[in-house]
Amino acid sequence: MIATATPTGAAVLATAVFLACAVEMVEALTIVLAVGVTRGWRSTVEGVAAALAALVALVVVFGPALVHWVPLSWLRLVVGGLLLVFGLQWLRKAVLRAAGLKAKHDEDAIFAEQVDELSALPASSGRDATAFTVAFKGVFLEGLEVVVIVITLGTASRRLGLAALAAAAAVLAVVVVGLLVHRQLSGVPENAMKMGVGLMLVSFGTFWSAEGVHASWPGSDLAIPVLVAFYGAVAWLLVAGLRRGAWRPDGRTSAGSANA
Amino acid sequence: MPEPGPDDPPTPARWPTALGRFWWEFLIGDTPELFLGVVAVVGLLAVLCLRPGLRTAAALLAPLLVAGVLAASVRRAARRR
Numbered sequence: 159m160i161a162t163a164t165p166t167g168a169a170v171l172a173t174a175v176f177l178a179c180a181v182e183m184v185e186a187l188t189i190v191l192a193v194g195v196t197r198g199w200r201s202t203v204e205g206v207a208a209a210l211a212a213l214v215a216l217v218v219v220f221g222p223a224l225v226h227w228v229p230l231s232w233l234r235l236v237v238g239g240l241l242l243v244f245g246l247q248w249l250r251k252a253v254l255r256a257a258g259l260k261a262k263h264d265e266d267a268i269f270a271e272q273v274d275e276l277s278a279l280p281a282s283s284g285r286d287a288t289a290f291t292v293a294f295k296g297v298f299l300e301g302l303e304v305v306v307i308v309i310t311l312g313t314a315s316r317r318l319g320l321a322a323l324a325a326a327a328a329v330l331a332v333v334v335v336g337l338l339v340h341r342q343l344s345g346v347p348e349n350a351m352k353m354g355v356g357l358m359l360v361s362f363g364t365f366w367s368a369e370g371v372h373a374s375w376p377g378s379d380l381a382i383p384v385l386v387a388f389y390g391a392v393a394w395l396l397v398a399g400l401r402r403g404a405w406r407p408d409g410r411t412s413a414g415s416a417n418a
Numbered sequence: 419m420p421e422p423g424p425d426d427p428p429t430p431a432r433w434p435t436a437l438g439r440f441w442w443e444f445l446i447g448d449t450p451e452l453f454l455g456v457v458a459v460v461g462l463l464a465v466l467c468l469r470p471g472l473r474t475a476a477a478l479l480a481p482l483l484v485a486g487v488l489a490a491s492v493r494r495a496a497r498r499r
Binding site for chain 1 (some may be wrong): 445456467477493496497
């Protein structure tokens with residue numbers, strides 16, 4: 159039985175990769191714009207290109223190797239476990255942010271902070287090593303999480319091409335929107351996107367880790383959208399409970415304290 | 419020779435340490451309860467699946483256990499704030 163053999167599973171997989179990649183690239187775009195605006199665009203673009211090439215190389219080297227050399231049941235067990243841990247981390251943060259117990263990602267503040275830091279550094283004539291390095295690190299570090307998601311989801315579902323395509327589409331979408339609006343994308347509903355990615359990663363993680371130990375899912379991979387809906391309901395209940403003050407030592411509600 | 423700072427790019431000799439640190443941060447970081455919870459859930463499912471008659475029950479139990487791990491971690495975070 160091949161998970162995500164149905165169009166539903168493939169659609170959930172492509173959506174998960176696209177959203178995860180888009181969120182990370184929105185964060186990378188903020189850094190790249192800050193570098194480009196303060197240090198010039200030539201070395202910044204070179205740093206971005208080098209980082210993207212390194213990320214693609216990681217997928218090309220490790221993706222097919224895992225598909226060819228690791229047995230599917232072992233791959234699903236390990237990948238499922240990784241996705242569960244990773245997805246639960248995303249979901250936990252999104253729940254805490256939605257409940258107002260954790261500050262939301264503020265692209266405007268991050269952009270201003272980066273511009274301040276980079277403006278304080280001495281200017282460089284010709285190629286700018288600072289611009290290259292900061293742009294490279296920004297894109298590479300944000301992209302590493304995407305590479306892990308593409309490789310794990312792509313190899314375990316035997317749809318590495320689809321996962322890579324979804325990631326590339328997200329990079330392209332963010333670059334095009336970034337070029338059009340020419341500023342950091344602070345209006346993007348990042349937390350809602352992260353919540354969606356977390357739900358899908360946890361759902362795939364649950365599905366594959368259980369398959370990896372030979373559990374039997376009723377309905378095969380039609381169980382994946384059911385899992386997404388179940389975890390969505392759980393997340394909603396947790397956010398609602400936290401907003402009412404559940405589990406807070408002082409019993410305070412968290413409404414209106416989004417930056418707590 | 420000055421000691422390398424935390425933001426300096428890793429030299430080849432430091433790659434294993436950097437790789438280990440990346441995976442530690444990636445998997446455990448400040449939420450070790452999620453990692454331990456997932457290991458416990460998968461271990462329990464593996465034990466259940468040793469009996470073929472319990473394999474469907476194990477699949478149905480999996481999301482409930484995972485939701486319990488998430489709720490416990492969120493509760494831990496809320497109590498610390």
